[in-house]
Amino acid sequence: MNKWYKMKHADMQKFVSALTEKWEVWVPYRIDGKWEFGIYDTGRDLDFPESVIHVSLKNLFFPKRRPIATYDENSKWSLKPVEPEGKPRIVIGLHPCDVAGIEYMDKVFLQSEHKDVMYASERKRTVLIGMLCSEMADNCHCTDRGLTPDATRGMDAAFARITDGYLLKGLTDKGKQVLRSEYLKKVDEVPDKKDWPAGRYVIASPEEFMEMYDDKIWHEMSDICLTCGICTYACPTCVCFLVTDENFKGKGERVTVWDSCQLQSYSRMAGGHNTRKTPASRVRNRTLDKFAYSHLRYGQISCTGCGRCVMVCPLKRSFPQLGARLTERIKDKKKGKSKSGARSKEA
Numbered sequence: 001m002n003k004w005y006k007m008k009h010a011d012m013q014k015f016v017s018a019l020t021e022k023w024e025v026w027v028p029y030r031i032d033g034k035w036e037f038g039i040y041d042t043g044r045d046l047d048f049p050e051s052v053i054h055v056s057l058k059n060l061f062f063p064k065r066r067p068i069a070t071y072d073e074n075s076k077w078s079l080k081p082v083e084p085e086g087k088p089r090i091v092i093g094l095h096p097c098d099v100a101g102i103e104y105m106d107k108v109f110l111q112s113e114h115k116d117v118m119y120a121s122e123r124k125r126t127v128l129i130g131m132l133c134s135e136m137a138d139n140c141h142c143t144d145r146g147l148t149p150d151a152t153r154g155m156d157a158a159f160a161r162i163t164d165g166y167l168l169k170g171l172t173d174k175g176k177q178v179l180r181s182e183y184l185k186k187v188d189e190v191p192d193k194k195d196w197p198a199g200r201y202v203i204a205s206p207e208e209f210m211e212m213y214d215d216k217i218w219h220e221m222s223d224i225c226l227t228c229g230i231c232t233y234a235c236p237t238c239v240c241f242l243v244t245d246e247n248f249k250g251k252g253e254r255v256t257v258w259d260s261c262q263l264q265s266y267s268r269m270a271g272g273h274n275t276r277k278t279p280a281s282r283v284r285n286r287t288l289d290k291f292a293y294s295h296l297r298y299g300q301i302s303c304t305g306c307g308r309c310v311m312v313c314p315l316k317r318s319f320p321q322l323g324a325r326l327t328e329r330i331k332d333k334k335k336g337k338s339k340s341g342a343r344s345k346e347a
């Protein structure tokens, strides 16, 4: 199935409803004006947004709260690993930046030294049927990050909306199998190609970012960030977590829960010492993690250009904005214009 196939609007609903017989199917839903993924309920009308889905897919593969083992203090030490979920699942309508977020999580949880078996099973059971974006929303900047809104990289199958229906194409064996449907008709049509704008948040190299480690700029930047941490939860590539035990009368669960490096408690150690007590030190950590440390660890920066951080920030800031601002400072320093060249060890 190397060509595009066409499906009428009215048939998409029937096609997706038929999939629910064998699969758990996830699709985007609009709730109070915001888009997020949910399990498809055959009674509801299907629709797909032209661009970014407000809530990222991170929770499907790396849940906010994830039981990893159970224990019972009464029967000595018996920590029983939780069985990973195995039911086959399809996500329909994710966009190129969503796939890029999943690819980044793969590097962290599958391709690094410590493989996460729970994450591996969520990935293995999921087929990704992606949708090409037909526009870039106000905060989108995936084109600054080596992507385009119509990229199909990492998808099992892809589809694009056209005037009288959809064009669909299988890209992997799994994707082609899912698309075997009576509702698809062979056509010569292909999705429109567009020239997409780039250059919204251009950022310096990881090495140049590292040279700014001791710069005073972190104090300025922390004045424009509350370090509330909400952007880390919205970000598809922020994957810090805490392991904790939830105990009730001697029985309980060991769970992982999302954490945020922007919170003061994140770096608190036994005895109360905190290595990142000041907002400046936390803003520095996250900015450098996004644009330098992640590159050193995984060979790519951890930003897909989805723009979700600015959507949720109470001050309408985003870490790509902070990265771009730092990049300006780096350029000024190189030209010898910087007033702040002073170094600060106190961030």
Ligand code: SF4
Binding pocket: 224, 225, 226, 227, 228, 229, 230, 231, 232, 262, 312, 313, 314, 315, 316, 317, 318, 319
């Ligand atoms: S950038 Fe905005 S959302 Fe993120 S920690 Fe700072 S104030 Fe909160």
Ligand code: SF4
Binding pocket: 231, 234, 235, 236, 237, 290, 302, 303, 304, 305, 306, 307, 308, 309, 310, 318, 319, 320
């Ligand atoms: S830093 Fe912001 S724009 Fe980049 S991936 Fe995270 S939420 Fe998206």
